[in-house]
Amino acid sequence: MSLSYLLEQTLNGITLGGLYALVALGYTLVYGILLMINFAHSELFMLGGYVGLGVLKVLSDPAVAKATGWGFLEPIQSFFMSGNFGFVMLLVATFGISAIVVGILGMFIERFAYRPLRHAPRLAPLISAIGVSIFLQNAVLLWIDSKQLPYTRVDGSAFVTAKTAFTIGSVNVSTMQVFIVVTSLVLLALLDTFVSKTRIGRAMRATSQDREAAGLMGVDINRVIALAFFIGPALGAIAGVFNGMYYGSVKFNMGFIPGIKSFTAAVIGGIGNLRGAMLGGFLLGIVESLASGFLSNAYRDVVAFVVLILVLIFRPGGLLGEAVAEKV
Amino acid sequence: MTSKRRRFIAVVAVVAAMALMVTGCGAKKDTSDTGGTKKATEVVIGIGAPLSDGAVALGKGMVRGTVLAVKQANASQELKDLGLTIATVEGDDKGDPTTGGSVATQFTSNPNLVGVMGHLNSGVTRVAVKIYNQAGIVQVSPANTAVDLTEMGMKNYFRVCTVDSVQGPAAADYAFKVAGKKVAFVVDDATVYGTGLADEWAKQFAADGGKVAGREKTTDKDTDFKALVTLIKSSGAEIVYYGGIYNSAALLSKQMKEGGVSIPLMGGDGIYDPEFIKLAGAANAKGDFCTSVGLPIDQLPKGQEFQAAFKAEFPSEAIAAYDAYSYDAANVIIKAIVQVAKDLGADKLTTTEGKAAIVAAVAKSSFEGVTGKVEFDAKGDTTNKAITVYTVGADGTWAPAAK
Incomplete structure (x- = not known):
């Protein structure tokens, strides 16, 4: 077990951590504002993967143009498949459309499944969230496919080939890994700035501190909450597309495990705290990867949850969480 | 909340729960053609396979193979003479032992069900086979390869694939x-x-x-x-x-x-x-x-025939690993049903006596199937070990x- 082996496993962990962090941000954002755990978030992650695959296929898969008989797709596809600029645009379109579609869906879910229950006991929206989660899973199962779908073109090649970006010692770092980690860091930085610097960000913080008082001060609470339910799912959708590209498939129940892990990451970092979610995500990813590489693959979840328990014993509020007295 | 309203909610909850159970049962598809004479005795073969989760591509093939075999049997003069039709019912085990157990219970609670073609996963069978055994219903698996399944003393269990x-x-x-x-x-x-x-x-x-x-x-x-x-x-x-x-x-x-x-x-x-x-x-x-x-289908004498029949029935689909095995497994059950219907009469098939006779008849199976010679040893394993x-x-x- 050499140093390069340790480095390579850490690298796997950082990439996995980037995915966890993106999903964890959605959990923590909603919790910070509504004190509610959005159990449908893992399904929005899954839907992000499906929407992204659909967009990729329509914009770049010649077989789709043939099968549907949509001739107008061909010039569009040749633009997206020609040269580096077209390829970058293809990625922008895939991530952008997936994020926007899923973000809007997240707002719809909030409007119809959570808002009517805002003044109900805290268990009610929780159950509603579980219901939405089951509904979304079964909708994909029935309307799309029960099979695991490959995240590839018809010829089996990946939409984004995993080329080597650079080499450290004897360890190859792929473009996909760099792409995932950089994107998640940039998105966190943007979100953090947005929440701490802008006017609407201040409204979000105010709503999170005291919803009623913020409302009395003229903050449009419904708008703030809707925004949180757009941003969280949109980030989850981006993670869903990454997950499909990096690991190679989508399935209707693929959200469950990453959802639980990301929720764990959010708790480790201190739920409600954006930077905490990011820290927890990377920490969990690295711990899992090292456990899997140095102990055994069967131990990865054991070690991950031991970390959770240790954090909760010594810092019940999470690593970056503040000890807040329970609101009465 | 008034107690009246609370009671109303409780009633709604109970009704909703029952509705769920009913739709759960109703979700099983009846894939038989029930046309023809109404007087015919109808018996049912259960298909236990992963259809929404797990190895879905293989599970769907199990349904195709069985449906094809049953369709051919229903069209035969032999069944018409006996006044017998065979229907199939699907149970989705999701490749999961717990779900498989509840599928098995659903199957055994169906009074007309006389045999089960399934399951795909050995782990599922390990749970389900005991439930079929208690009900005295024969199970023929096209795909279970775990060695110990035929060493559990389950006399109703057979498989057409090797281990x-x-x-x-x-x-x-x-x-x-x-x-x-x-x-x-x-x-x-x-x-x-x-x-x-x-x-x-x-x-x-x-x-x-x-x-x-x-x-x-x-x-x-x-x-x-x-x-x-x-x-x-x-x-x-x-x-x-x-x-x-x-x-x-x-x-x-x-x-x-x-x-x-x-x-x-x-x-x-x-x-x-x-x-x-x-x-x-x-x-x-x-x-x-x-x-x-087994051997590749196209190298077997009855393989061509099967491929042609398959193409005619499912023109847009391809033969997966277990279509042919499921076809043979279903035929094992169908032949046993026909045998018992001849010996005891079609109306006796769904009785305890009839079900026991079907198990005995399956044990004595011997015919040339699509996947080779179909015969079982004393434990219920196939003798075809290719x-x-x-x-x-x-x-x-x-x-x-x-x-």
């Missing part, structure tokens, strides 16, 4: 002797099927003189194998053996090749499906191996590998 203790060693011999691989890394998906097969393979590979450089477990729902791939890379293995089904196997193969580990992956009958190549990508899957029970090794060729399909 891991034949399949695993045959695959290991091929990897060591024909493919010339000396160092292997063995992974399984922690299911009854995957663990059993991987153990048998590893044992034989070591006995042949090969070195097992590592042994790891994943789960059948894992999609992230990056850490495992790094471990495999550092182990110096020349081949990876994966005990499990195609979903995860394909992603492991893909992530291996993408991570710079260009060694073949070998698996059992659970990965013998075009879905494996589709999920992994043809370029990544090229050179991967698998074994499957294994074929397949490999993914340049054209991106499974083809029999060079011997």
Whole structure:
């Protein structure tokens, strides 16, 4: 077990951590504002993967143009498949459309499944969230496919080939890994700035501190909450597309495990705290990867949850969480 | 909240729960054609297979094979003379033992159900077979390969495919002797099927003189194998053996090749499906191996006939690993039903006596099936022990590998 082996496993962990962090941000954002755990978030992650695959296929898969008989797709596809600029645009379109579609869906879910229950006991929206989660899973199962779908073109090649970006010692770092980690860091930085610097960000913080008082001060609470339910799912959708590209498939129940892990990451970092979610995500990813590489693959979840328990014993509020007295 | 309103809510909850149960039962599709004379006795064959989760591509093939066999039987003069029609009912076990148990209970609570064609996963059968045994209903599996299933003393259990203790060693011999691989890394998906097969393979590979450089477990729902791939890379293995089904196997193969580990992956009958190549990508899957029970369909005398009938019934679908086995397994049950209907009368089929007679008749089965001679030994295992090794060729399909 050499140093390069340790480095390579850490690298796997950082990439996995980037995915966890993106999903964890959605959990923590909603919790910070509504004190509610959005159990449908893992399904929005899954839907992000499906929407992204659909967009990729329509914009770049010649077989789709043939099968549907949509001739107008061909010039569009040749633009997206020609040269580096077209390829970058293809990625922008895939991530952008997936994020926007899923973000809007997240707002719809909030409007119809959570808002009517805002003044109900805290268990009610929780159950509603579980219901939405089951509904979304079964909708994909029935309307799309029960099979695991490959995240590839018809010829089996990946939409984004995993080329080597650079080499450290004897360890190859792929473009996909760099792409995932950089994107998640940039998105966190943007979100953090947005929440701490802008006017609407201040409204979000105010709503999170005291919803009623913020409302009395003229903050449009419904708008703030809707925004949180757009941003969280949109980030989850981006993670869903990454997950499909990096690991190679989508399935209707693929959200469950990453959802639980990301929720764990959010708790480790201190739920409600954006930077905490990011820290927890990377920490969990690295711990899992090292456990899997140095102990055994069967131990990865054991070690991950031991970390959770240790954090909760010594810092019940999470690593970056503040000890807040329970609101009465 | 007034107590009246509370009571109303309770009533609504109970009604909703009952509605769920009813739709749960109603979701099973009746795929028979019930036309013709109304007086005919109708008996039902249950198809227990993973249809929404797990190895769905294989499960759907089990339904196709059975439906084809039943359709042909219903069209035959023999059944019309006996005043008998056979229907099928699907039970979705999701490849999960717990769900399989409730499917089995649903099956046995159907009074007209006289036999079960299923299940795909050995782990599911291990739970379900006991429920069928108590109800005295025959179970014929097209696909269970775990060795111990026929050693549990279940007299109602039969299978038309051979077992891991034949399949695993045959695959290991091929990897060591024909493919010339000396160092292997063995992974399984922690299911009854995957663990059993991987153990048998590893044992034989070591006995042949090969070195097992590592042994790891994943789960059948894992999609992230990056850490495992790094471990495999550092182990110096020349081949990876994966005990499990195609979903995860394909992603492991893909992530291996993408991570710079260009060694073949070998698996059992659970990965013998075009879905494996589709999920992994043809370029990544090229050179991967698998074994499957029996000989390739087109090399068997009745294979052509089956392929033609299949094409006519399901023009837009391809034959998966277990379509033919399910066709044979269904025919085992159908022939037993016909035999008992002749001996005791069609109206006796659904009685306890009739069901026991069906089990006895299945044990005595002997006919030329699509997959070869169908006969059972005293334990309920098939006497047909042929294994074929397949490999993914340049054209991106499974083809029999060079011997």
